[in-house]
Amino acid sequence: MTLSPSVSKPPRRDGDGKRPARRNEGPFAGMNRTRPGERVEAERRRSEAKAATKTTGPVKPYHHRMGKASDERKKTKRFPGDMKALKMQQALTKVSYGQRNAVKSRISDIEAFQQFPLLPVIQESIPKEALRGLLDITPTPIQRLGIPALLGMPGDRRRQTLTSDMRQFLLAAETGSGKTLAYLLPVIDAIKRAEIAEQEEETKNEVKKEEKTSKNIFELESPPLADEAHSSAGRPRAVILLPTSELVDQVGRIFKSFAHTVKLRVSPISASYSATIIRNRLFGPGGVDVVISTPHLLSSIAESDPNILSRVSHLVVDEADSLLDRSFSPITSAIIDRATPSLKQLILCSATIPRSLDSFLQKRFPDIVRLTTPNLHAIPRRVQLSVVDVDKEPYRGNRDLACADTLWSIGKGSSGMADETHEIKRVIVFVNEREKAVDLAKYLVTKGVDAAPLNRDTTEQRRGDILAFFTSSDASSHLAEDLQIRPARSETSGRDSSRVLQNTKVIVMTDIGARGIDTVNVRNVILYDVPHTTVDVIHRLGRTGRMGRRGKGVVLVGKDDRRDVVREIREGMYRGQALI
Numbered sequence: 001m002t003l004s005p006s007v008s009k010p011p012r013r014d015g016d017g018k019r020p021a022r023r024n025e026g027p028f029a030g031m032n033r034t035r036p037g038e039r040v041e042a043e044r045r046r047s048e049a050k051a052a053t054k055t056t057g058p059v060k061p062y063h064h065r066m067g068k069a070s071d072e073r074k075k076t077k078r079f080p081g082d083m084k085a086l087k088m089q090q091a092l093t094k095v096s097y098g099q100r101n102a103v104k105s106r107i108s109d110i111e112a113f114q115q116f117p118l119l120p121v122i123q124e125s126i127p128k129e130a131l132r133g134l135l136d137i138t139p140t141p142i143q144r145l146g147i148p149a150l151l152g153m154p155g156d157r158r159r160q161t162l163t164s165d166m167r168q169f170l171l172a173a174e175t176g177s178g179k180t181l182a183y184l185l186p187v188i189d190a191i192k193r194a195e196i197a198e199q200e201e202e203t204k205n206e207v208k209k210e211e212k213t214s215k216n217i218f219e220l221e222s223p224p225l226a227d228e229a230h231s232s233a234g235r236p237r238a239v240i241l242l243p244t245s246e247l248v249d250q251v252g253r254i255f256k257s258f259a260h261t262v263k264l265r266v267s268p269i270s271a272s273y274s275a276t277i278i279r280n281r282l283f284g285p286g287g288v289d290v291v292i293s294t295p296h297l298l299s300s301i302a303e304s305d306p307n308i309l310s311r312v313s314h315l316v317v318d319e320a321d322s323l324l325d326r327s328f329s330p331i332t333s334a335i336i337d338r339a340t341p342s343l344k345q346l347i348l349c350s351a352t353i354p355r356s357l358d359s360f361l362q363k364r365f366p367d368i369v370r371l372t373t374p375n376l377h378a379i380p381r382r383v384q385l386s387v388v389d390v391d392k393e394p395y396r397g398n399r400d401l402a403c404a405d406t407l408w409s410i411g412k413g414s415s416g417m418a419d420e421t422h423e424i425k426r427v428i429v430f431v432n433e434r435e436k437a438v439d440l441a442k443y444l445v446t447k448g449v450d451a452a453p454l455n456r457d458t459t460e461q462r463r464g465d466i467l468a469f470f471t472s473s474d475a476s477s478h479l480a481e482d483l484q485i486r487p488a489r490s491e492t493s494g495r496d497s498s499r500v501l502q503n504t505k506v507i508v509m510t511d512i513g514a515r516g517i518d519t520v521n522v523r524n525v526i527l528y529d530v531p532h533t534t535v536d537v538i539h540r541l542g543r544t545g546r547m548g549r550r551g552k553g554v555v556l557v558g559k560d561d562r563r564d565v566v567r568e569i570r571e572g573m574y575r576g577q578a579l580i
Contacts, residue, residue: 091533092377093358095578100374107144113137116147118189121262129257130181141373142173143182149371150186150345166343168368170320170361174375175351175542176520180254180318183347187314188258190345191237191289194313234283235307236267236291238314239339241332243294243322245270245460246467251318252292268292272460282308295323295331302338309339320348321357321535329360351542352377352535377538377578383545383553385570390558400440402556403429403528404447410524410554411449411504426470426522429508430540432529437508440528444506448499451506470505471521511539520546527555530566534579537569 113126116139131137139147149169173179240255242248252268259266267281267288282288282301291298291308302308315336317323323332336346348368350357353376361368379385388402389395395402411425429444431437434455444451452466511531525544531537545551557566572579 091354091535092579093353093355095353095372095376099372100376103141103145103372104374107141110139110144110148113139116185117151117153118185119192122185122189122192122258125258125261126185129261130184130254132257140173140178140182141375142171142177142179142371143185145371145373146171146179146182147186149369150183150347151189166340166346168346168365169348170353170368170370170372171347171349172353172370172376173351173373174378174380175539176380176546177373177375179349179351180251183316183318183349184254184258187238187290187316187345187347188255188262188264190314191264192262194237233285233287234305235311236288237311238290238316239298239309239312239335240290240292240316240318241295241298241323241335242292243319243328245272245294246463247319248292248294255290255292265289266292269297270294271297272464295328295335299331299335302335306338309335310342312339312342313344314347315339315343315345316347316349318349320350321352321354324348324357324360326356333364352538354533354535375576375578377534378576379538379541379569379573379579380545380551381573381576382549383541383551383573385541385553385555385573387566387570388554388556390556397558399528399556399558400443403440403526404444404449406526406554406556407444407449407504407506408447408501411501423503424473425504425524427504427506427524427526428522428543429506429526429528430511430531431508432510432532434510436528437510441506441508444508449501449506450504451508454507454509466507470507511536520549522546523549523551525551525553527553530555530557530561534569537579 114123127134127137146169152167171179171182173182240251242251248268248270249272252266255264255266255268258264265286265288267290269278269281269291270293273281278297278301282291298308317332317336322328336343346365348361353372388406390399390402391397395405407427407429410427429440429451431440434457437453437455441451441453452470454463454466458466508528522544525541527540531540541551541553544553555566557563569579
């Protein structure tokens with residue numbers, strides 16, 4: 001082997017001391033290059049110009065077209081819809097598990113309602129009225145956490161030291177955990193103690209007046225007017241704000257359960273009542289202690305009569321994640337501002353703490369005391385979640401058929417022989433769009449399922465009829481037939497009584513409408529659409545498994561849905577973790 005004579009010589013250089021340009025000739029001339037040569041660039045330009053002649057418009061740069069194509073692939077493969085997975089993860093405010101464990105240890109010492117310094121008449125009314133029929137009468141975690149703070153017990157570490165007299169609280173707990181009773185008992189206790197203090201003050205004034213009269217026996221006092229109104233007429237001590245008329249009636253029933261024993265004057269008002277009823281309840285001669293209303297109705301009344309909020313000492317904003325969002329926040333904030341001069345306690349209640357609510361509270365109420373339970377943002381452990389693949393046989397992408405088949409599977413146990421003694425099963429089907437609720441209900445009716453839609457467009461009378469039948473124990477007739485939703489049967493329709501799902505009642509609705517329904521007896525929930533955020537997941541699955549009962553949720557998943565998000569939800573529910 002003979003080496004070239006130029007091996008030991010240094011490389012050739014031009015006049016400037018640089019190496020000469022490498023030749024592009026030969027099959028191996030392009031090796032060890034980091035950039036394409038002129039020949040490659042010329043070939044690429046010729047191919048682009050040739051492709052441009054087949055299309056209209058100018059040719060876009062190469063790097064721009066490649067970036068656009070890669071972005072489109074990412075959107076179609078990783079983020080279908082409008083990045084639902086990102087919304088799922090960013091919707092809720094995180095609560096550290098160290099804080100959750102600290103709350104567990106703090107509330108472990110409270111085991112009975114008798115440990116709360118409530119008035120004796122209220123203590124006696126809890127088992128007789130509020131928790132009638134329950135064998136195990138013990139406070140729930142949110143009640144153990146919220147009642148001592150709202151009562152201002154000496155041992156409570158979260159007592160506020162504010163410059164103003166108004167104390168601010170946020171009660172956040174999972175759905176069906178007893179938040180209503182957590183703020184109801186302290187509010188009633190405060191009202192009754194204020195009445196006792198006023199009666200003692202009136203007694204002292206009467207004594208002073210009698211002493212003054214005995215000294216001036218010739219001084220006459222004018223008699224009271226016959227039509228003189230009560231001092232509390234149209235001036236309640238407490239106001240409860242709720243987003244829907246159904247919730248107004250539901251919370252009103254709980255407050256009125258104490259009215260007989262505690263002697264409380266409660267007035268639930270909403271758009272479902274006539275103007276005459278609302279006027280009589282607010283401005284009746286007997287006065288009013290508690291007003292339960294929606295923000296829009298109360299705001300319109302306050303515009304004409306500002307004195308209605310002049311004596312309010314306790315203001316409760318229930319379902320605060322809804323009443324303090326972009327749609328309700330201006331009206332709710334205006335009511336809070338009107339009542340602030342006389343307020344002693346502002347109580348916000350919610351089943352979730354979205355990031356939007358968290359930022360609102362940091363700006364508007366930075367000193368608010370946050371009382372969160374250890375299981376906040378978690379689905380109850382006794383609720384199971386099943387997944388139905390819509391793309392598999394026999395559905396082949398037909399989501400409506402999958403929903404109908406799931407309802408028949410749920411109702412088979414109670415509709416076998418069409419015996420009225422069987423248990424009535426109540427099922428709620430959740431959809432994302434209110435228009436879909438009507439279409440789906442009509443389809444389920446054709447499949448022999450008694451289904452009725454509830455959405456924003458449903459009239460108050462129809463809504464009341466549907467909810468009354470859904471919550472009743474009467475199974476003698478069909479829900480849709482009673483409300484004239486089911487088409488009349490005929491011999492040509494091909495349907496007979498054997499193909500009707502017996503003893504099963506179904507309502508198709510969005511998640512907002514379900515917050516006003518008494519869902520204690522609802523054991524099954526179907527998620528027709530995969531929810532957009534974890535807030536919707538918690539509210540929809542929270543309609544079942546309430547008060548420690550068992551429940552089951554079924555989610556329909558198709559090719560355009562995020563299966564990984566559903567899998568994360570199931571795993572979090574199995575481990576009992578929060579969905580954050």
